[in-house]
Amino acid sequence: MTVKIKTLERQGSSFIEKIYLREVFRGMRTTFDHFWRNLLDNSKLYVRHYPEVQPEITPRWRGRHRLTTHEDGTVKCVACFMCQTNCPSHCISIEAGERVDGKSEKMPVRFEIDLLECIYCGYCVEACPMDAIRMDTGIYSVITTERSSVVKGMDELLATPGAFSEEDYKKRGL
Amino acid sequence: MSQLDILLVVLRVAFGAFIPICFIAIGVWMERRGAGFIQDRSGPNRCNIFGFRAGGLVQNLADGVKLIFKEDFIAGHIQHKFYFVLAPVLVFFTALVSFAAIPFADTLVLGGKSYIMQTIPLDIGILWFLACTGFAVYGIILAGWSSHNKYGILGGLRSAAQVISYEIPMGLALVSLLVVYGTVNLSEIARFQGQLLFGFIPMWGVILQPLGVVIFIVAAFAETNRTPFDFAEGESEIVAGFHIEYSSMKFGMFFLGEYVAMFASSAIIVTLFFGGYQIPWLATETMVAYAQPIAIVLMLLLPFITYYFNKWIRKNNASQYYRPNDPRVREANVYITIFWILAAAVEIILLTLVVINPSADGVRIFVVLLQMATFLLKATAMCFVYVWVRWTLPRFRYDQLQKLGWQILLPLSLVNIFITSAVVVALS
Numbered sequence: 001m002t003v004k005i006k007t008l009e010r011q012g013s014s015f016i017e018k019i020y021l022r023e024v025f026r027g028m029r030t031t032f033d034h035f036w037r038n039l040l041d042n043s044k045l046y047v048r049h050y051p052e053v054q055p056e057i058t059p060r061w062r063g064r065h066r067l068t069t070h071e072d073g074t075v076k077c078v079a080c081f082m083c084q085t086n087c088p089s090h091c092i093s094i095e096a097g098e099r100v101d102g103k104s105e106k107m108p109v110r111f112e113i114d115l116l117e118c119i120y121c122g123y124c125v126e127a128c129p130m131d132a133i134r135m136d137t138g139i140y141s142v143i144t145t146e147r148s149s150v151v152k153g154m155d156e157l158l159a160t161p162g163a164f165s166e167e168d169y170k171k172r173g174l
Numbered sequence: 175m176s177q178l179d180i181l182l183v184v185l186r187v188a189f190g191a192f193i194p195i196c197f198i199a200i201g202v203w204m205e206r207r208g209a210g211f212i213q214d215r216s217g218p219n220r221c222n223i224f225g226f227r228a229g230g231l232v233q234n235l236a237d238g239v240k241l242i243f244k245e246d247f248i249a250g251h252i253q254h255k256f257y258f259v260l261a262p263v264l265v266f267f268t269a270l271v272s273f274a275a276i277p278f279a280d281t282l283v284l285g286g287k288s289y290i291m292q293t294i295p296l297d298i299g300i301l302w303f304l305a306c307t308g309f310a311v312y313g314i315i316l317a318g319w320s321s322h323n324k325y326g327i328l329g330g331l332r333s334a335a336q337v338i339s340y341e342i343p344m345g346l347a348l349v350s351l352l353v354v355y356g357t358v359n360l361s362e363i364a365r366f367q368g369q370l371l372f373g374f375i376p377m378w379g380v381i382l383q384p385l386g387v388v389i390f391i392v393a394a395f396a397e398t399n400r401t402p403f404d405f406a407e408g409e410s411e412i413v414a415g416f417h418i419e420y421s422s423m424k425f426g427m428f429f430l431g432e433y434v435a436m437f438a439s440s441a442i443i444v445t446l447f448f449g450g451y452q453i454p455w456l457a458t459e460t461m462v463a464y465a466q467p468i469a470i471v472l473m474l475l476l477p478f479i480t481y482y483f484n485k486w487i488r489k490n491n492a493s494q495y496y497r498p499n500d501p502r503v504r505e506a507n508v509y510i511t512i513f514w515i516l517a518a519a520v521e522i523i524l525l526t527l528v529v530i531n532p533s534a535d536g537v538r539i540f541v542v543l544l545q546m547a548t549f550l551l552k553a554t555a556m557c558f559v560y561v562w563v564r565w566t567l568p569r570f571r572y573d574q575l576q577k578l579g580w581q582i583l584l585p586l587s588l589v590n591i592f593i594t595s596a597v598v599v600a601l602s
Contacts, residue, residue: 020578021388024567031212031566038211042490046214053495 057138059164059172062122064139065113065152066160068132070103075158076132079106083124083133091117092124111154115142138163182282182289190293193550194273194434199234201433201557206230208561225501226508229491241426249419257320262420262427264313269435272306275299276441277361279451279545280368280458284535290361291542299360300348303442304341307397310435311337314399314406314416317428321419329415332572333406336396339579340403344393346587347386350594351446354382364450368457376454379447385590387447389583394443396579398435400560402567403575410569440556441549448552451545458541465537468544469527476524480517484510 016022038045048055057063068076079096097109124133137160144150162169207230210217218233226232252258276299279291296302311333318330355363369377380387396403407415417428444450453461461468491506526532527540570578 024563027566028562031562034214035208035211035562038214040486042211042216043494045211045216047216049493049495052493052497 055140057140057163059136059168061138061140062120062125062135063137063163064115064142064160065118065124065133065135065157066137066162067111067154067157068134068162069158074101074103075107075154076130077108077111078104078130078132079108080129082127082129086123086127088121088123089117089119091115091119108154111157113152113157115150115152116147134162134169136162136164136169178284179287179289182284186289186291186293189278189546190274191270193278194270194437197437197553197557198430198433199231200554201436201561202234202237203229203231204554204558205433205561205564206233208558209565212562212565225505227505238426241423241429244422246422246424252320252322252419254320257316258419259424261313261317261320262417262424262431264316265310266313266427266431266434268306268310268313269431269438272303272310272435273438273441275302275360276438276445277364277450278549279542280365281361282542283538291546292361297359299363300352300358300442300446303360303438304345304348307435307439308337308341310431313431317420318406318416321416323419325412325414325418326416328412329406329408329418332408332412333399333416336403336405336575336579339576340393340396340583343389343579343583343587344397346584346591347383347389347393348446350386350587350591351379351383351390353591353594353598354379360445360450364445364452365458367449368452370455376449376452378449378452378454383447383590383594385586386594389587389590390446391443392578392583394439395560395563396575398439398560399432400436401564402570404569405572405575408569436557436560437553440553440560444549444552444556448556450552451549453544453548458545461541461544462534462537465540466528466531469524469540473521473524473528476517476521480513484513487513 011017070076078099079094081094081096084092084094091114093110093112093114094108095110096106099105099107101107120135122135125135139160142150207217207219217230219227219230221227221230221233221236223232223235248255248258274293275296277290277292282289282291292299294302314333315330318326318328318333321327352358355366357363357366367376367378371377371381375381399406405415407417409415412418417425420428456468487506487509491502491509493500493502527536532540
């Protein structure tokens with residue numbers, strides 16, 4: 001196996017470059033071109049007018065978490081602790097209890113995610129054997145005035161809908 | 175002293191005191207919006223009063239309010255609190271008074287008496303400027319030393335070393351310039367530049383001293399601690415350098431002082447090299463003689479300038495996303511109306527000048543106003559060059575700075591003196 005080597009030409013050693021002046025003026029021409037173009041027509045700025053214009057979120061994008069449900073509305077999570085064990089920042093805490101709806105043996109009675117701890121790595125989603133936790137809500141901005149409201153409980157995680165259709169989510173190519 | 179004398183003294187002191195302070199707002203605004211446009215982003219454009227954003231100028235008010243209401247904190251380890259507080263005052267004050275010797279219009283002749291249009295009527299002009307800007311660095315060194323902080327000390331030290339290496343090329347560039355002008359009086363220097371070389375080129379310093387301009391401008395950048403020579407601050411190396419321990423308005427004074435120094439130094443560059451208040455090809459006496467034709471030309475030009483400027487406002491002062499009943503269009507309408515009213519007012523004043531043949535005094539005042547406008551326009555353009563360079567060039571390495579100062583600028587300025595003196599002696 002040969003390694004491809006690209007030799008870059010060294011800049012800045014010729015006499016005219018050491019005088020600086022010509023290079024300074026060339027640099028200033030470049031910046032002035034940008035300045036003048038934007039001054040004449042500021043619709044050419046490379047900016048998104050956030051928050052009025054929101055960015056487009058793709059299905060691959062990892063947003064805030066949610067817990068998914070079966071079609072009859074029961075929680076998919078079986079409290080296997082896979083996500084909690086996998087979480088590198090220890091932001092998930094689950095308390096398991098006996099399941100009463102007959103889907104399996106266990107279900108969470110408490111499922112909390114501390115969003116201040118979370119690093120949005122998506123390992124919980126990958127670890128889940130039941131497809132019970134997803135990060136497809138498209139929520140990227142969580143704002144609050146108190147810390148306690150950033151710890152999301154099971155009710156809120158279940159109530160948040162996904163932002164994409166099932167086909168789009170499946171096609172996200174992970 | 176007659177009442178007129180007192181009025182003119184008050185007016186010129188007011189000009190010298192308030193114009194640099196007004197230019198803080200313009201400088202900060204130009205820096206932020208200019209940086210934005212150079213980097214293809216928009217800069218501060220949201221701050222408003224009742225929806226009026228004035229192109230982002232309102233942001234300055236918000237910044238000022240923020241700086242004033244922050245906690246004015248002096249760290250417990252600082253032993254010399256007096257010097258600590260004195261330092262920002264020194265920086266700001268020396269920057270402000272260094273503007274005082276700069277003429278902003280030609281001598282005003284009213285009723286046979288002439289009034290010098292300088293804040294302080296000094297004959298030593300340029301020496302005053304050198305003394306004041308040289309003193310500004312004491313504020314920086316004092317701030318660094320009294321902060322009792324290693325970054326502060328390093329910042330002050332760097333600033334001291336830098337000023338020593340750049341005052342010399344600056345002074346030597348000035349020597350060759352003074353050989354050409356034959357005077358240190360800034361008013362006379364500006365008047366000298368109203369002449370014509372070979373009868374058709376304005377005799378500006380930039381044409382007589384092309385090498386001197388480069389040396390002086392580089393040294394002036396170093397003197398005002400602006401990029402690419404902002405070693406005293408050097409945020410990527412020594413955090414914030416000399417003002418690391420400063421907060422609230424004490425930091426604000428350093429910040430404002432930098433912009434006042436920038437304006438004062440733009441003004442001196444303009445005065446020495448770009449003709450000061452002189453309008454090219456229109457010396458004061460020519461303007462006095464042809465006041466009415468000039469007024470007519472201005473009257474014809476003004477509607478066109480206002481029209482295109484308003485068109486530019488209309489195009490750029492609009493929301494770039496869908497917004498029902500766009501408030502920015504309403505805002506633009508108000509601006510456009512204001513500019514048309516202003517233009518109409520100026521037109522009426524010019525019309526009176528053309529229709530009613532005014533006295534000699536009226537013509538003189540008209541000429542002085544034109545020259546003041548020219549001077550401010552040139553100084554603003556030079557301030558823009560400061561901003562432009564700041565957002566183009568990265569900071570030098572420290573050894574590169576010293577090498578540039580001692581090994582390139584110093585010999586070059588000496589060579590410049592020899593050549594200039596030889597030419598001046600040969601011609602006279």
